Amino acid sequence: MKKMSYEEAFEKLEEIMEKLEFEDVQLDESLKLYEEGISLYRYCSEQLEKAQLKITKLSKKQGTIVEESFDIQED
Known part of the structure; x- marks a missing residue:
C-alpha cells in the first residue's frame, strides 16, 4: 500500500x-475490494493506535510540568 x-x-x-x-460488482472484483478494504482497515487502526499513544496531557504538579498518558474513557 502506498503511503x-x-x-x-x-x-x-x-x-x-x-x-x-x-x-453490482463481479466476484473477482469483490474479493479484490474486500482484501484492499481489510488492508485499509488495519492501516487506519494502526494509525489510530499510534495517535492514541502520542496523545498526552500536560499537567502542573508541584510547580513542574509532568507528561501523563491520556486515557480515553469508553462509555
Missing part, C-alpha cells in the same frame, strides 16, 4: 464499502 494519510485511507475505505454494498 497515505489516515484521512485518505479512511476515505478510500468508505468508497470500497459503498461499492461493495450498493454496486
Whole structure:
C-alpha cells in the first residue's frame, strides 16, 4: 500500500464499502475490494493506535510540568 494519510485511507475505505454494498460488482472484483478494504482497515487502526499513544496531557504538579498518558474513557 502506498503511503497515505489516515484521512485518505479512511476515505478510500468508505468508497470500497459503498461499492461493495450498493454496486453490482463481479466476484473477482469483490474479493479484490474486500482484501484492499481489510488492508485499509488495519492501516487506519494502526494509525489510530499510534495517535492514541502520542496523545498526552500536560499537567502542573508541584510547580513542574509532568507528561501523563491520556486515557480515553469508553462509555
